[in-house]
Amino acid sequence: MERAVDITELYAAHRLSLVRLAVLLVDDFASAEDVVQDAFAALARRPDAVKDPSKALAYLRVSVVNTARSALRRRRTARAYSPPHDLSPPTPEDSAVLAEEHREVIAALQQLAPRQREVLVLRYWSNLSEAEIARTLDISQGTVKSTASRALVALEKAMQTSRDSGPASPTSSGKEQR
Amino acid sequence: MSTTHDTSALEDRLVAALAARAELVQPEDLAPLATVATLRPRWQSPWVLLATAAAVLLVLGVVLQGVGGRQRSDDVAPRPDDPKIELELPADVGRDWKASPESTPARVDLDGDGAKEKVEFLGEETKDFDGRIRLQTTLSSTGEEAYGVADVASTVGAGAEGVVDADGDGDQELVVFDPDLDTSGGAPLVFDLREGLLVQVVPEDPSLLQRGDVQVPGSQTGLYDRVRVLQYWIEDGRLFSGRSEDSFARTGMTTAQLPGIVLETWEWRLGDDGVLRREAAGCKELVFDVQECDADSGAQVPDLTPATETVGVGESADITTGFPFSIRVEAGDPPVLVGEGQDGVTLRHELDGADPRVATVQPESIFSDGESLVVTSASDPTLVQLLVQRGERIVALDPVGEVPLENTDDNRTWLTEGGSVVSVTAVDDGSWQLWSWQMTSGDRVFALPGVTVCFDDVDDPTTARRC
Known part of the structure; x- marks a missing residue:
């Protein structure tokens, strides 16, 4: 029997990669940190949910994906009530600049349906297999395959649309979207 | 996932962009570790950790005792005689075959002398890359050539999945994955060095x-x-x-x-x-x-949290998760559902039942390539209807199968926040059989059986748990 997971060790070992995963899903550093914090908090509330470190990372990944999806849903709901300007101070990450060639891809990625974005991020950044993605998203491998295929088509289309309409999106300004 | 040059180039761009975006988050950007303190109390205490470890060991002991103590029926039943299995020595074929496409040579200590042999995989040339592979190597202990041959479903990517010492003799047997092209599964082929040949052993x-x-x-x-x-x-x-x-x-x-x-x-x-x-x-x-x-x-147990937001007559909503479109319900007899896609296509559908309520979460697990909606009724709690886009119209799916598409006391049906439509049907022992609705041919929908669940409060699906 493996030893019980140590959440502090997990936090130290995987927080950065999970925040990066969350950033790719929500494209907002502050939200990404919250998403990961919520995932660890959920694990802390249910320490018996995971017994060994290898399972814990997979568990946390599922939790991050689900929490990111909820965050996006909440953001849509709250958007109508948001003040016109975000007055919170910028984070160091906000000042980082993404190369133009990458900005176009990331901006297009954010236009995809959440499930499509999740499949692409897990496939092309997390390097998960189709089976692992299926387990993470609780969908069949066939759905992973078809979603990935459609997502790539949609991504290309979104990039083409962006090129046709010019650099008007918030993420094309040179700074990352908060 | 990709076969064309264009797709491959797009994938390369995507990989690079994701990596670059992720790399923008550096360790120093993260809030100080101290913020995790709120997560720690139950875990930081060494006493809690010791107690947890003790509890885990105790539970493990009970479980192992339970597992070990159980006598299975096939332990006591008479076993049939071992079937007669004969090993087949490999024919010396394929010397002129070329390396299997995308194959990687394996490094295995086949003869147990402590030095690893390099095993190459040659593939028989066939139109569909099915046929045989030849494994060949030179033994480090004798300098002699050894080979084996196997029929595989695909010669593409032939290679070692790993090594085992299944007979405990100190040398290694080579395990090669033989894919099953019909089921996306497959089986391991195990090769053991016998009489100077790589012989495929038989389960x-x-x-x-x-x-x-x-x-x-x-x-x-x-x-x-x-x-x-x-x-x-x-x-x-x-x-x-x-x-x-x-x-x-x-x-x-x-x-x-x-x-x-x-x-x-x-x-x-x-x-x-x-x-x-x-x-x-x-x-x-x-x-x-x-x-x-x-x-x-x-x-x-999957997340069964119900989706609660709906729109009724005179109301509208934008649906942005999944296939994006907007909906509104216009007054009339009957009321009319209007869906407007981003492509400018407007679909109209007369709704059944009085006081219809249309969920603002799409049942994506049923249909994700167009508009899809779940309709209930404020005045008829039993009504559940699934609508999907078919070209330039909306159709109601026809429920078939073992479970009715309705919401009653012993056949509860709802849409989850995650976009699944589920039913639970009462079982005599107080548990509930979970079903998930799936679309099938001919605009029909049916319920696929899942796990058995129990509820602390059946009126609150979030209390679902394993029984």
Whole structure:
């Protein structure tokens, strides 16, 4: 029997990669940190949910994906009530600049349906297999395959649309979207 | 995933962009570790950790005792005589074959002298890349050539999946994956150096040494069948396989299995006669990998949190998750649902029932390639209707199968926040059978059986738990 997971060790070992995963899903550093914090908090509330470190990372990944999806849903709901300007101070990450060639891809990625974005991020950044993605998203491998295929088509289309309409999106300004 | 140059280039761009975006987040950007303190109390205390470890060991002891103490029916039943299995020595064919496409040579100590041989994989040239592979090497101990031949479903990517010492003689047997192109599973081919040849050894029961979903005989219903999950793996130079204790309903490429599959497992040991025989290896759980069973092993209950936001007559909403479109319900007799897609196409559909309510979460698990909606009624709590886009119109799906598409006291149906439409039907012992609705041919929809669940409060689906 493996030893019980140590959440502090997990936090130290995987927080950065999970925040990066969350950033790719929500494209907002502050939200990404919250998403990961919520995932660890959920694990802390249910320490018996995971017994060994290898399972814990997979568990946390599922939790991050689900929490990111909820965050996006909440953001849509709250958007109508948001003040016109975000007055919170910028984070160091906000000042980082993404190369133009990458900005176009990331901006297009954010236009995809959440499930499509999740499949692409897990496939092309997390390097998960189709089976692992299926387990993470609780969908069949066939759905992973078809979603990935459609997502790539949609991504290309979104990039083409962006090129046709010019650099008007918030993420094309040179700074990352908060 | 990609075959064309364009797609490959797009994938390369995507990989680079994701990596670059992720790299913008650096360790120094993260809030100080101290913020995790709120998470720590239950874990930081060494006493809690000690107590937890003690509890885990106690539970493990009970579980292992329980597992070890159980006598299975096939332990007491008379075993049939071993079937007569004959090893086939490889024919010396394929010397002129070329390296299998995308194959990688293996490094294996086949002769047990401590030095690894390089094993190359040559593929028979066929139109569809099916046929035979030839494994060939030069033994480090004698300098002689050794070879083996096997029929495989695909010669593409032929290579070693791992090495085992299944006979415990100190040298290594080579394990090659033979894919099954129909089921996306496959089986391991094990090669042992015998008489200077790489001989493919034979499992006594090949049906239990494979990977993939295997249909339960006689389980077809016309709408779905049932499968058991089989898996094999190599651990510490030993070959194991397992089969799920439960079977899972399957329709098309969708199965009702959830993370946490309990496996009955075996270790495969190689005899002098070249036969792999299985020995019971206890309970394991397949989650993301294969783990020891514990008290929590078994299928987890999916998130059944209901989607609660709906629009009625005179109201509208934008649906942005999944296929994006906007909806509104116009007054009339009957009221009319209007869906407007981003492509400018406007669809109109007359709604059944009084006081309709249209959910603002799409039932994406049923249909994701166009507008899809769940309609209920404020005045008729039993009504549940599933609508999907068909070209330039909206159609109501026709429910078929074992479970009615309705919401009653003993057949509760709702849309979850995650976009699944589920039903639970009451079972005599107080538990509930979970079903998930799936679309099938002819604009029909049916319920696929899942796990059994219990509720602390059946009126609150968020209280669902394993029984």
